Amino acid sequence: MFSNLMQGLMSVFSNPMVFLLMIFGVVSGITIGALPGLTSTMAMAVLLPVTFGMEAKMSFALLLSVYCGAIYGGSITAILINTPGTPSAAATTFDGYALAKRGQAGKALATSTLSSSIGGIISVLLLTTIAPILAKFTLRFAAPEFFALAVFGLSIIASISNKNIVKGLMAGFFGLIIASIGLDPISAIPRFTFGRTELLSGVAFIPLMVGLFALPQCFVEMESMFKEKTILKGVHSKLINFKEFLSILPTIIKSALMGAFIGAVPGAGGDIAAFTAYNEAKRNAKKNENFGTGELKGIAAPEAANNASTGGAMIPLLSLAVPGDSNTAVLLGGLIIMGLQPGPLLFTQQSDIVNSIFAIMLLANVFMGIIGLAGIRFFVKALSVPKQIIVPVVLTLSVVGSYSMNNSIFDVFVTIVFGIIGYVMLKADVIVSPIVLAVILGPMAETNYRRALIMFDGNYSFLYNRPITVVFLSLAIFTIVSSLFKQKLFKRGVSR
């Protein structure tokens, strides 16, 4: 299996232009990923026409490097200004921003960089070795399994709602209702659209996310700006030491494996992988009350998982021509434009291309680690810029980010509305992440639940007679019950 990877590396090393494109791709990806509102999909979609004239290897060098870089780049703003650059970095805000607030932004960024890079490398190694086995397993997924997977993803809300699970679940239900706006996925009847055509395809995700994360943060900064002279704590660009790295390494490896597996399931991307890995790391931690306060494992887990999902998402794309997420959908378009047909035949007829893809992804993750670590000092410097300047810049980026997805002013107003909702929720101590998670998973849960009901003629037996469904649903129940139990124990501990 590794001989394929070696062949791919030899092929890549023989062309210096591929290297240059990879470095350019990683830097562009990190920059675009770090900008709130700009996603890796958007970056790849924009760069795809640029690659038309290139040979396949060079084209993939650019696209795959942007893909890996952008997924990592999302964590930079998540850590520095509590605004995830991409949806998959939403879980990184919990501990990343908390650590940055304690003046250890450098440590948080180094943890995120190393975890992302190692997670990505592990997923590429998995991609080259067990791709056919994983692809076969995910082929067994039908509507009931997808529904159960979505429910399992939603159950994580209980785990991330630290202080009050009931309020977290309420926010989750609110998010699910928001996700139900638009055309009914089964019968195409409009729901809660108020006659607006912009709402027929639902509330756009990017404006919602920018509204819930970026705007409330700016409003809070505004409050503190007038109340006191805001002086940042001493910001250190000190990286993590070897002992700390060793302590998070098992979490990185475990989260990377989870991320690769979840990424391989079509429809479940880096965001679900990140939340799941965070939840798992928290569940297994000896001192899980430290999560949310700047715990290194709380940064390592989501970052390793979301970058590992890149390799995972390539598994169904290359072996079955099924894109695992929107990024790989763009890549699928790229493959077809280049005259390549993904699927089992690609492995036999165009093995050199497949090997090059493996090698490019591996090297892109290595470059990402090197460039990311070298850039930490510059990223951290962003924190020393006065808030009076940062707030208008973030607001300008929020406006442009929410506009650019659909070229719609309506989306900017959506951002403002969710900015107000996010601010009120922040003041009422209601966590907003469940809303984001629910909006991502809501359509998947509803569509597949209803499809399953149609498949089984309205019979609910699919909930208990399909093994994979039963496993996911049991895990969901376990997550909620164990979170309730832990909250009770925590409250008892606090009152003592």
Added chain:
Amino acid sequence: MARINIIVALFFILFAALVLVLSAGIPVSESQPLTMGTPTFPRMLSYGIIVLSLILIVTNFHEARTEKKEDRKRMFEPDSIKMVGIGLLIVFLSVVLMVFVGFIIAMVAMNVAFLFYFKVKNKVVLIVEPIVTPLLIYFMFQNVLNIPLPSGLLFY
């Protein structure tokens, strides 16, 4: 916090009630299986919100009644509402302005307004930041990413 939790629960109940009223107006196609029509999913979620809100009220009721006046936490300070309200108004007016005069002019105006609002005295910052930020973003989106930004109805 107990009183805030009760207020939050009441707001969520109101929201759920609104969703229930609105979902009553959603048509149900005859071809849909009886088990799950178009309005069923949001209705189920609304009932879920009501149940959770009631749990929140019940679990906080006793504490809210016994909470001492000086221990009560306020959700919003009057000053905060004013500060954030002005900020929000600046953003809102800038977006409305963007429809007419385009991205660059509206965002320059927004940045200038915020710098004055934040009482920035440094003249270099007052001149450079509002011009450089929108222009840099405009160049990146328009020329590098090929994403058109609004040019405004007046300059169309």
